[in-house]
Ligand SMILES: [Zn+2]
């Protein structure tokens with residue numbers, strides 16, 4: 001399986017402002033220290049080798065959308081945040097090259113940042129496309145129709161041309177999609193959210209966003225430890241720093257990097273992707289949180305095997 005991140009930001013899409021780009025360029029120029037590069041390729045090679053991600057890259061600002069490649073003849077997509085728009089454009093390209101026009105979309109929940117990309121999803125206008133929405137929420141169709149009512153959007157849901165259907169699933173009842181076994185878990189979030197486990201050929205990916213795990217309540221997290229057990233990759237809501245979750249933002253429905261690492265350690269997971277980044281965090285803040293996460297993992301690892309801590313960004317691809 002291959003996991004492709006199209007949107008990794010939480011709550012609200014964000015864009016880089018001119019000042020942030022200017023600061024990155026200034027840092028890069030200082031780091032180059034007057035060196036002369038013959039062309040852009042040389043400059044790029046220098047930047048890749050010498051600059052940190054927050055200077056030479058960007059975490060991106062599209063809201064939750066993750067593709068899991070590996071199903072037979074179908075796309076698997078988790079959530080429809082604003083990242084779904086770009087996924088749709090890329091899917092058109094791949095469909096033109098022969099990929100089946102079948103989309104299985106797994107919804108964690110119906111908060112706006114997880115469905116706002118759908119009105120801009122090109123394949124929904126394709127009469128040859130099939131879209132199956134998988135959800136734990138019986139009111140998923142209502143949520144999608146409502147965001148396209150005339151008062152909010154010019155194109156009503158009924159104008160869409162793709163063949164669309166909704167499948168409401170129960171937790172802990174595995175089902176099969178294109179050769180991939182999928183299981184849901186109920187999570188701690190307002191109006192409930194659901195996490196998904198995807199298993200194929202002994203490899204597993206967990207998509208678990210918008211869930212509040214509390215450090216002082218880890219005994220009740222046994223169900224999540226079992227759900228994350230031995231996962232090859234856990235994509236986990238780590239919206240806030242630990243300081244924020246225990247002070248300001250307790251009960252806001254999101255988790256910290258620290259709790260996610262503790263859960264993954266307990267579960268024996270192999271890789272964790274920090275996900276659903278706080279929209280007010282600059283690239284430097286997210287990079288610092290990633291570095292602190294890696295350090296914390298080393299400190300508390302003890303005799304467990306290493307948990308690799310990745311920081312998801314728009315455009316990241318991970319081979320499982
Ligand atoms: Zn969210």
Ligand SMILES: [Zn+2]
Nearest residue numbers: 109111189210
């Ligand atoms: Zn939410």
